[in-house]
Amino acid sequence: MEKKEYVFSVEIPVRDYELDAEGIVNNANYLHYMEYTRHCFCQEAGYSFGQMGEAGIVPVLSHVEVDYKTPLRSGDVMVSKLWIERRGVRFVFHQDIYNKATGKTVINGVASVVCVEDGQLSRGEKLAEAFKPYLK
Numbered sequence: 021m022e023k024k025e026y027v028f029s030v031e032i033p034v035r036d037y038e039l040d041a042e043g044i045v046n047n048a049n050y051l052h053y054m055e056y057t058r059h060c061f062c063q064e065a066g067y068s069f070g071q072m073g074e075a076g077i078v079p080v081l082s083h084v085e086v087d088y089k090t091p092l093r094s095g096d097v098m099v100s101k102l103w104i105e106r107r108g109v110r111f112v113f114h115q116d117i118y119n120k121a122t123g124k125t126v127i128n129g130v131a132s133v134v135c136v137e138d139g140q141l142s143r144g145e146k147l148a149e150a151f152k153p154y155l156k
Contacts, residue, residue, distance in 0.1 A: 026101040027154040028061040031120060034096045044091035050127050051084065054115050057100040058131065061113075067150040076138045077146060082110065083132040089125045098126060105156045109134055109143050 032053055040046040059069055062079075072079060092098055097120040105112050110132045117126040135144035148155070 025103060025156075026116075027103050027156075028057070028064060029099055029101040030057055030060045032056065032098050032100055034092050034094060034098065036094050039094060044093055047086075047088060050086055050088070050117065050129070053098065053100055053117060054084070054086075054113075054129050054131055055081075057102055057115060058113055058133075061102060061104075061154075062150075065150050065154060067147065072147075075146060077142075077144075078136040079111075079133045079147070080136055081131060082134050084129065085131075086127050086129040088127055090119065092119060092126055096121065103156055104151060104154055106148060106151075107132075109141065111135075111144060111147065111151065 034045055038045050038049045062068060062072070069079075099118045099120050100115065101118070102113050102115045104114070111134075113131045113133065115127075115129040115131060117129075118124065119126055135142045135147055137146075
C-alpha cells in the first residue's frame with residue numbers, strides 16, 4: 021500500500037519510568053504512544069473518547085503491528101504521526117514515530133479499530149462522519 025500524507029501529529033517526551041534496564045524505551049510503551057496519538061487525533065477530529073462513550077460508541081482495537089527501527093532514550097522527544105483509511109468496518113491507523121532531534125524512524129505501526137455501538141459491532145458510520153475530512 022502506498023504511503024499517504026499524514027493528517028495528524030503530536031510530540032511526546034520520553035519519561036524516565038518508560039525505560040528498561042538497558043536505558044531505552046521498553047517496547048510495550050510504543051503501544052501506549054500509538055494509543056495516545058489516536059486519542060489526541062480523535063479529540064482534534066471533534067469526537068473525544070468521552071463523547072464517544074456518551075454516544076454509546078466503543079472503539080475496539082482489533083489488530084496492531086509494530087516494526088521497531090531505532091530506540092528512544094531518556095531526554096528524547098518523539099513526533100508521532102498518523103494517517104487513516106477505512107476498510108469495510110475497520111478504521112486503519114497507519115502510525116509512524118520519529119525521533120524529533122535526529123529525524124530517524126523509531127517505529128512503523130498499523131492499528132485496526134472497529135466500533136461497538138450499544139453492545140454490537142457496527143459499521144462505525146458516526147465515526148466515519150467525524151473522520152471524513154481525514155480519511156484517505
